[in-house]
Amino acid sequence: MNHSRWKTARTRALLGEPAPEAPAVTAARQEIRYALALGQAVYDRRTALGISQTEVARRAGMTQPQISRIEGGDTVPTLPLLERLAGALESELDIHLVPGSEAEVRFHSPAA
Template sequence: MGRGTHTTWKVPAAHKADPDYVAAADAFALAQAVHDRRTALGITQSELARRADMTQPQISRLEGGDVTPTLPLLHRLSIALEAELNLSFKGAELLVRFAGKAA
């Protein structure tokens, strides 16, 4: 497989002290990374849901940034998306990357 995608969400300085804003930014970064990897694989939300033992509405909420996933869910998503999940925090910035596994 090719290189994975990554998403970086930079929080404006004025919002770095607002924990709700930072949490929303983190959720969006993960949501975008899941969406990017899913579409790179060419699978639907329904197929991802099947692979991750979820429902399509749950995937939709996750990709919409409305869900804070648990570690077990992140693990299932990594397997379902056939990728290694990398999360990096640097201050208020979060980098989320699903790196496709080598064939």
């Protein structure tokens, strides 16, 4: 870091301004938010149905630890796996993504 950048960073810190975030960090944070939104949606639907992670795993052809990792936001499943999850949760899956905004992920009962 050169002196000019250091001085700018020091001034911002003294003024209480947050340092600008690197684009890679911003992208990583967004990916984490997506994973957590999906995990919460799986958890919400599973508990609404009153079934265990083990039962969801059995229905989706997965293992209970895989379901746990999805619910915990530790992994982002592929599209075919999302389709299997929706079937296991007797649901349709809606994912609404708007750049620079929070993701909306929702499992809901199929339309009649």
